[in-house]
Amino acid sequence: MKKKLVVLTGAGISAESGVKTFRDSGGLWEGHNVMDVATPEGWYKNPALVLDFYNQRRKQLKEVVPNRGHEILAELEKDFEVYIITQNVDDLHERAGSTNVLHLHGELLKVRSISDPNYIVDWHDDLNFGDFDKHNNQLRPDIVWFGEEVPALEQALELTQNADYFAVIGTSLQVYPAAGLIDFTPRETPLFYIDPKPIKIPNLKNRLEIIPEMASTGVEIMRNKLLSFL
Known part of the structure; x- marks a missing residue:
């Protein structure tokens, strides 16, 4: 065995x-304060910024290899x-x-419903406003943000x-x-x-x-x- x-x-x-990571970079991630793009508060304050940020991360991921x-x-x-x-x-x-x-x-290539954390789907392209789950709830990045539980x-x-x-x-x-x-x-x-x-x-x-x-x-x-x- x-x-x-x-x-x-x-x-x-x-x-x-x-x-690109925010390790050793003073709390910045691609020029953004992590509190603006990696917290529930950041999402509710400016969801457009958060969606764009992770769309860019998804694109970047396609350009790198193990x-x-x-x-x-x-x-x-x-x-x-x-x-x-x-x-x-x-x-x-x-x-x-x-x-x-x-x-x-969490995973960059997955998204989940803002109302049902168990509704998770694969997602390889941009995530936009109007991308909903089956109950017309907005989808968000499937990322465990600071302050959230770690399932x-x-x-x-x-x-x-x-x-x-x-x-x-x-x-x-x-x-x-x-x-x-x-x-x-x-x-x-x-x-x-x-x-x-x-x-x-x-x-x-x-x-x-x-x-x-x-x-x-x-x-x-x-x-x-x-x-x-x-």
């Missing part, structure tokens, strides 16, 4: 593919039962070939609690609740932390291996170490 490898990924892995970090994680499914928990809203993990991807913060959190916790190996890749570990997942790993589970600017995690240092590299380089190093355990 294959061992379970659970991987939490963040903005750093997508940034290598050219996906990098070696994404690809290696997909390749690891040959030897491990791999589960990706991602804070990213892009589809680069899926395009690289990963088959078990859980999006904590996938319970599933993410269950995966984390059953991990044989756990890795954190390209995230500052400052956005909760995702940042707290590492604290729910089993005590004997080896941990990997891949980031060019890793923060200190003193309470886990006895089983935490820090790889201070970009995702594409760091994931290759991690793969070699994981394969040596088999």
Whole structure:
């Protein structure tokens, strides 16, 4: 039976593919204050701005491709039962070939009803005013904005609690609740932390291996170490 490898990924892995993020940019995302385009208040204040912002993000996503970090994680499914928990809203993990991807913060290529959070549909083009659900309610981006609940959190916790190996890749570990997942790993589970600017995690240092590299380089190093355990 294959061992379970659970991987939490963040903005750093997508940034290598050219996906613009607001990480390390003073709270700005493509020149916009994240409070204007990634909160329920921003939506109600200026929905036209929010719709246009995510339409532009959707277009940008079509111009980028997965990098070696994404690809290696997909390749690891040959030897491990791999589960990706991602804070990213892009589809680069899926395009690289990963088959078990859980999006904590929603998906850019999906939209949902403003009145029914369970009404979610695939959406690859522009989303405009007048795009309704079956009950004539406006559709909005299927993004978990700041201040909203994280529907996938319970599933993410269950995966984390059953991990044989756990890795954190390209995230500052400052956005909760995702940042707290590492604290729910089993005590004997080896941990990997891949980031060019890793923060200190003193309470886990006895089983935490820090790889201070970009995702594409760091994931290759991690793969070699994981394969040596088999």
